[in-house]
Amino acid sequence: MDILGIYHYWVFAILLMIGFYAVIAKLNLIKKLIGLSLFQAAVFLLYITMGNVEGASAPIFGYGAETFSNPLPQVLILTAIVVGISTMALGLGLVVRIKEEYGSIEEDEIQEMDRR
Amino acid sequence: MNALTPHLPALQVIVPMLMAPFVVLLRARSLPWAAATATSLLAFAIAIQLTMIVIGGTPMTYQMGSWAAPYGIELHVDALTALLLLLVTGASSVALIGGRESLAAIISEDREPLFFAAWLLALAGMAGIVVSGDAFNIFVFMEISSLASYVLVAGGPDRRALPATFKYLIMGTIGATFYLIGVGLIYMMTGTLNLADMELRVHEVADQKPILAAAGFITVGLALKAAIFPLHVWLPNAYTYAPHIVTAFLAACATKVSLYVLLRFDFFVFQQNLIGHEFQFAAYLMPLAILGILVGSAVAMFERNIKRMLAFSSVAQIGYMMLGASLVTATGLTAATLHMFNHALAKGGLFLAIAAVAMVVAGSRLSDIAGQARRMPWTFAALVVAGLSLIGIPGTAGFISKWYLINAALELETGGVALVALILVSSLMAVVYIWRIVEAAYFGEPTSDEPARVPMALVVILWAVAIANIGFGIAPELPLALSATAADILLGHVQ
């Protein structure tokens, strides 16, 4: 198996790392959330691509197709997307509240204010 | 046995979950609280019923919608599950009963329905994690409980709760996503999400590398959620700035639920399928457990804010549970699961006492409670009892689990004595930090001498917990039977 043949795993890994990097390295809370979102999206891709069978159709019987892709990962990821959206909404809500209370959404500035 | 009995595992989750939207609709003062408390008590009653059924050792399974496993979602209740269910529902009920006035003081009336709905969702999520036998289902419940917990933690009046919650949210989501990656890898290789089915299928897989990677992702992800050292950094601030009653609830059960999933995955799915997993599990987690015990206790000794002190103590106590589990022996696992129960009693009691104290004094720093024992003798007496249990003084629940842990360490051929020394040293560190609270409360100079009014319900429930600490220290049959059976079940999957 050549190393580029499974390129979608590379996409998954690179996207995951970009997101993870943003979560850790960015001080802006919104950017952190964007990173988190990328991080989750990468995992969605992992699931969706693993279910696909090359040349197969959607699992609907009676239209002449011989091979079917596995629909279950898509169903799972539908749920995971909902979870991701909820997390994002809650995270953004928190950022709004933080902005109201601290007047900033930079992590270092907030820490500085709390130290005082 | 009645017609509902077979459906109890499902009801355990469904009852609080369906009550949550209903609670949002309640608008009168105190009504949301009353509904949430009643629901929580009902869930506790269900948990007791389930415990009675499975305490003998026969597990109970339930097929959701009658779809047979491994295709349908399976619920699974055994002794370990029952122990955790008792913890989750019990902690929620105790915190709610005692916490009405403490919560009313900080949650504005129009937000109360939402707050208690979030509480019920957290409860439903945790119960769901515990009973579910399906890996993806566990992820969904994990996120339900986590999202609800973020709301609860951020509910306090202290603005520092907000960045703390944000950190909790980021780290919690990363942990859950790591878990999701691990589950995905296993699904890719085996085509199943059912834990029991996975156990059988994993060793059919020819290439074990993805499974090994999955084990790594799942262990790290859950370790984040369980706040195992050094992945504990979200915990101290979240516990410190959350409303006191919320801290009491979460400290008693939140991290233990993740620990439970970790144990189930490692012992049910990986242990017998991955070559050398037993050794890896012990070799990676034992040093972390030891470091967690030492660092957590040491930081707690020097902490001036009582809630932070107790939060760091939690990091150390989670280390005890991991230490017991990483020994991979019957005694060690008994100690680990028993300590989940006993630590919940002790730490829940301590945080409830802090909640009571905080109703009278402004803050939760050591200087704030100076001399307050004279104004609140009952509250502080209960705090001392719970503190003694945390230390592990004989006659309290904490002693029983430490006893088992020490015995488990002594069973080791080499290094056992060093572990015993570690446990004893950290117990002494616990003496130091608990005693700093006692000293401040009993021998400090009070700022005011007028008698303080602590809500009766809170004092009564606090004493119920304190008495439970003593009761389970003198007659520990029930948790001991559950955790011994749990250890057998976990080890039954080790070959």
Place this chain on the structure above:
Amino acid sequence: MTAQNAILIALALPLVGALGIALAGRISANLRETVTLVTAGGLAYTVWQVVPYVMDGGRPGVTLAEVLPGISIAFTVEPLGMLFAALASGLWIINSIYSIGYMRGNNEKNQTRFYVMFAVSLAATMGIAFAGNLFTLFLCYEILTLATYPLVSHKGDAATVRSARVYLGILLATSIGLFLPAIIWTYSVAGTGDFVLGGILAGKLEGPAVGLLLALFVFGIGKAAVMPVHRWLPAAMVAPTPVSALLHAVAVVKAGVFTVTKVIVYIFGVDNLFGAVGSGWLLYAAAFTIIAASVVALRQQNLKRLLAYSTVAQLSYVVMAAAILKPLAEIGAAIHIVAHAFGKITLFFAAGAIYVAAKKTELWQLKGIGYRMPITMTAFTIGAISMIGVPPTAGFVSKWYILAGAFQADNYVAIMTIILSTALNAAYFLPIIYMAWFMRETEPPAKPHGEAPWPAVLALALTALLTLAFFFFNGPVLELERQVVAGMS
């Protein structure tokens, strides 16, 4: 009342009394003191009800709860515990009388807390005395440590709290760090922790491990104050004098040496330990403590600290006597618990009386005080000569038996230690007696004073009389303790 009931009542009565004292304290001080005295009297009466059973060779016992398989909270009365319980409960009555005089004479704060915690401490002491296994003993031992902490830190200022921390720190650290592992080790080797005559470790533990386990026990039982874990005892002297008198001359410290004796007799077994390698060090450790503590006492200027170091030395007499591992010496160990209790409580009572009446705490201040406080100083003199071991006092009887035991074992280290320490005891007590009776006051006191309040004087006179009486009437105690050594070689 049956023996079983008596045991349960003896354990519960001080706790009920503590509750009563707390409630009565809200009404009036007189009522509170009455409750204390009634509780003390009731406790002594109850404990003495058990004596005949034990005298006849009975070992009444009750099991309260089985905590874990093989580990239960159980109480069994045997001769050593009987003696200790009778001693502590009897002296509590006298000490309560003294406390009333002392606490009122000094206008101390928080008196209700004082009496409540005192009663709780006595309950724990009864638990230690009657404990039927190591686990129960450890439980009560820890309760005693925690219950005495508020008494030691009673004054509440920074220096006192610091000392009280030393007290609590050493006692908890040794008990959790050493005593508890020793107990766990015992349970895992022997499968039980019950006190059985002849020992439960016989044939189950051999070689150097015996010496190591013994070390864990001896140093883990910090209350026995074998050097180097003796520092809590001088630190505890910041407590009000009645606490020093009953707890740190009788109940707490005797709980320590009593536990050591009990461990040697009932866990290791005297005969088994005699032949074992690696157990001989205990005698030397105790002998060293006796001499070293006496030398330190010689250099003290504060009367209570001097008494504290004297106590450290006298406690090691008991440990050394037990470590001689011969029947007569074991009897000597038991009797010395009683003899030292009478003598030392008298000395502490006298020191407290001097403090209440004259506010004097240092040795050089005591010149000529015998003329202002004749009864107190007479009692002090009797206590001091009992410490030295001169007849006709209690101290002579116990030293006689310890020496006899040492000769039985041809143990010249023990013999020389006793002779040397007798000389040292004389060297630090006789100058005080000389100063008090034969020197003149260098300057008149700021305020002329006589004796301390009458309850205090009554109490110290009673204990001084007991010190003398024990020399003549010690038959029943000897008879009781002979049962412990029955069948020993």
